[in-house]
Amino acid sequence: xxxxxxxxxxxxxxxxxxxxxxxxxxxxxxxxxxxxxxxxxxxxxxxxxxxxxxxxxxxxxxxxxxxxxxxxxxxxxxxxxxxxxxxxxxxxxxxxxxxxxxxxxxxxxxxxxxxxxxxxxxxxxxxxxxxxxxxxxxxxxxxxxxxxxxxxxxxxxxxxxxxxxxxxxxxxxxxxxxxxxxxxxxxxxxxxxxxxxxxxxxxxxxxxxxxxxxxxxxxxxxxxxxxxxxxxxxxxxxxxxxxxxxxxxxxxxxxxxxxxxxxxxxxxxxxxxxxxxxxxxxxxxxxxxxxxxxxxxxxxxxxxxxxxxxxxxxxxxxxxxxxxxxxxxxxxxxxxxxxxxxxxxxxxxxxxxxxxxxxxxxxxxxxxxxxxxxxxxxxxxxxxxxxxxxxxxxxxxxxxxxxxxxxxxxxxxxxxxxxxxxxxxxxxxxxxxxxxxxxxxxxxxxxxxxxxxxxxxxxxxxxxxxxxxxxxxxxxxxxxxxxxxxxxxxxxxxxxxxxxxxxxxxxxxxxxxxxxxxxxxxxxxxxxxxxxxxxxxxxxxxxxxxxxxxxxxxxxxxxxxxxxxxxxxxxxxxxx
Numbered sequence: 001x002x003x004x005x006x007x008x009x010x011x012x013x014x015x016x017x018x019x020x021x022x023x024x025x026x027x028x029x030x031x032x033x034x035x036x037x038x039x040x041x042x043x044x045x046x047x048x049x050x051x052x053x054x055x056x057x058x059x060x061x062x063x064x065x066x067x068x069x070x071x072x073x074x075x076x077x078x079x080x081x082x083x084x085x086x087x088x089x090x091x092x093x094x095x096x097x098x099x100x101x102x103x104x105x106x107x108x109x110x111x112x113x114x115x116x117x118x119x120x121x122x123x124x125x126x127x128x129x130x131x132x133x134x135x136x137x138x139x140x141x142x143x144x145x146x147x148x149x150x151x152x153x154x155x156x157x158x159x160x161x162x163x164x165x166x167x168x169x170x171x172x173x174x175x176x177x178x179x180x181x182x183x184x185x186x187x188x189x190x191x192x193x194x195x196x197x198x199x200x201x202x203x204x205x206x207x208x209x210x211x212x213x214x215x216x217x218x219x220x221x222x223x224x225x226x227x228x229x230x231x232x233x234x235x236x237x238x239x240x241x242x243x244x245x246x247x248x249x250x251x252x253x254x255x256x257x258x259x260x261x262x263x264x265x266x267x268x269x270x271x272x273x274x275x276x277x278x279x280x281x282x283x284x285x286x287x288x289x290x291x292x293x294x295x296x297x298x299x300x301x302x303x304x305x306x307x308x309x310x311x312x313x314x315x316x317x318x319x320x321x322x323x324x325x326x327x328x329x330x331x332x333x334x335x336x337x338x339x340x341x342x343x344x345x346x347x348x349x350x351x352x353x354x355x356x357x358x359x360x361x362x363x364x365x366x367x368x369x370x371x372x373x374x375x376x377x378x379x380x381x382x383x384x385x386x387x388x389x390x391x392x393x394x395x396x397x398x399x400x401x402x403x404x405x406x407x408x409x410x411x412x413x414x415x416x417x418x419x420x421x422x423x424x425x426x427x428x429x430x431x432x433x434x435x436x437x438x439x440x441x442x443x444x445x446x447x448x449x450x451x452x453x454x455x456x457x458x459x460x461x462x463x464x465x466x467x468x469x470x471x472x473x474x475x476x477x478x479x480x481x482x483x484x485x486x487x488x489x490x491x492x493x494x495x496x497x498x499x500x501x502x503x504x505x506x507x508x509x510x511x512x513x514x515x516x517x518x519x520x521x522x523x524x525x526x527x528x529x530x531x532x533x534x535x536x537x538x539x540x541x542x543x544x545x546x547x548x549x550x551x552x553x554x555x556x557x558x559x560x561x562x563x564x565x566x567x568x569x570x571x572x573x574x575x576x
Contacts, residue, residue, distance in 0.1 A: 017222035017274070018215055019558045022126070024277040025221050028070070029119055032228050035068040036112040039079070039232070043105035043239075046086070047097035058090045070276060073269040075232055078260040082236065085243075085250070085257050095246050103238045111231045115224055122217050129206075129213040136206040140199040140496060147192035154185035200496055208287045222270070229266045236261050286511070288555045289518035293495040296486045371428060372441040374421045378457035425464040438464075439477060471546055474533065478525055478550060485521045523560040526550055530567060540575065544568055 017025070042065055049056045066079030161178040164170045240261055244254055428434035452458045491514065498511040509517070526547055533543045547568065551561050 017218045017225075017270075019274055020218070020277050022214075025218070026123075028273065028277065029115075029221060029224070031068045032225065033112060033115060033119075034064070036108055036115070036228065036232075038064040038068065039235075040105050040108045040112060043100055043108070043235075047100045047105070049090075050095055050097040050100070054090045058087065061087060061090075070269065070273045072276075073272050074260070074264045075229060075269055078236060078257075078264055081257050081260045082239070085253050088253060089250050096242055099242050100239070103242075104235050107231060108235055111228065115228065118220075118224060122220055125213060126217050129210045133203075133206045133210050136199070136203045137500075140196070140203045143192065143196040143199040147189070147196050150185065150189040150192040154182070154189050157182045157185045203496060204287075204290065207290065211287055225270065225273075226266060229264075229269060233261075233264050233266070236264075286515045286555075288553065289515040290495050290511075292482065292486065292518050293491060293514060296483065297491060297494050299483075300487075300490055369437065369441065370424065371434075371437050374424055375441050375461075377421075378453055378461055380451050380453045421460060422464050436480070439480075471542065471549075474529060474538075474546055475550070478522075478529060481525045481529075482518075482521055485525065486518070519554070519556055519560065522550070522554045523556060523564070526556075526564055527567065530564070530571075534571070540568075540572060 020028075042061070061083060065083050066076050069076035069079060157178065161175075161182050164175055164178050240254070240258060243250075244258075425438060429438055452461065492508060495511060495514060498508060498514055500511040530543060530547060533546070547564050551564065556564075
């Protein structure tokens with residue numbers, strides 16, 4: 001457990017301030033500045049009171065000391081204890097004012113001045129990043145409008161050219177002019193498409209830059225807060241040392257103050273601050289999620305285009321079959337057939353469709369593979385459930401790769417079919433297609449709600465899992481699972497057309513909601529994969545490394561990271 005905590009510390013502390021919204025960060029920075037100002041003013045006036053009388057010190061005690069710090073933090077308790085100590089000892093003659101001025105108030109005032117300049121610089125950097133994003137967003141919107149305009153002009157030019165070509169008496173020069181206009185409109189449309197692509201890339205880069213700047217500024221604010229707490233801690237220790245030397249009569253109260261100061265923990269104070277101020281909806285990282293949404297959109301559009309091409313090919317084949325029937329020989333029966341061909345059209349169409357339709361569904365092809373047959377023997381039969389599953393259609397199984405349908409990479413000869421299942425799995429899983437086939441066959445058995453037949457079958461399945469100790473396999477399997485989850489609820493439009501910074505309206509989710517959905521999908525799949533890797537007897541250290549790597553790769557929120565780490569800790573505690 002100590003090794004796990006040590007390896008996680010750097011990532012946890014460098015990213016944790018990103019959970020806090022910038023409004024809360026700015027507010028806390030302002031409170032920290034005012035707290036330093038009040039503390040510096042207190043020490044300055046205390047030094048003057050040490051040269052005066054104890055009554056003056058009682059009048060000059062500020063109520064803001066400690067009140068501006070985060071409630072419940074150690075630094076707040078220490079400052080309140082300091083106030084009580086000074087109030088109790090204000091009747092005595094105070095000494096060593098010069099030490100307080102030089103070693104306590106001086107460093108705090110220097111830190112306050114440096115923090116003000118630093119915070120102004122950070123706010124300027126954030127403002128520049130936001131301005132660049134707004135400029136890129138406006139440019140992208142303008143290119144989209146230009147593309148729409150160019151498309152409409154091209155459509156109008158083609159319509160006029162078509163009317164002119166079908167008209168009578170149109171001069172040649174008019175046809176040439178219309179053809180030139182169509183060519184010019186096509187060129188303008190192509191340029192508009194390229195401009196929109198460049199603007200989209202620029203917008204994506206600006207989003208990434210803004211995310212990086214946000215992370216950098218958040219970490220910078222955290223470092224500034226750490227320095228402030230360190231300086232407060234050091235100043236209070238100096239004050240404690242001076243007062244212990246001078247106030248022997250207040251030893252008991254000084255011991256209480258020492259207890260509070262010695263128990264100061266920067267880590268605990270920052271964690272409490274984040275716990276009080278965090279916002280679960282605050283996200284600064286969208287790049288990876290937007291890339292996944294872009295990939296899903298392009299894949300969906302490609303699938304739709306392939307489906308349209310397939311439909312057109314079927315129509316062309318049906319048309320060719322019908323034309324062949326109409327061009328039949330000149331007998332009376334042929335003429336009768338020709339005259340009745342409109343009524344027989346559906347019959348011909350059905351025959352054509354049957355001739356080109358696949359004989360086996362993906363589900364049937366999957367069950368006929370040697371891998372499926374080899375894995376099926378380890379599971380108990382559930383014929384009733386399988387029959388109902390086949391009749392109702394069930395949940396659509398993922399289509400096996402093209403190599404499985406064609407039978408090229410995973411076909412096993414008769415001699416190979418006699419080899420043990422473990423050897424078959426090891427040989428098949430040497431390729432990415434074979435690993436995908438193994439997962440699909442195993443998922444099919446589990447989707448039927450069947451159970452492992454006996455302990456020997458379970459041991460045989462475990463022996464097959466050695467092929468999956470490679471972390472690269474789990475990364476590809478995670479991407480496959482994320483893609484399947486994204487396909488369940490396809491997005492209505494590309495991510496760049498989703499509104500940003502506004503709630504859901506007109507049936508369109510905001511870009512932030514879409515990113516949050518992707519993060520939730522990755523989070524859920526990582527939780528499931530943790531259990532699956534345990535079932536596959538993957539070492540716990542490898543599971544931990546995989547989860548942390550995927551959290552960084554997919555830029556999950558800190559709340560999700562915390563839950564995944566907590567889940568791993570519970571698993572470690574239970575198994576160890």
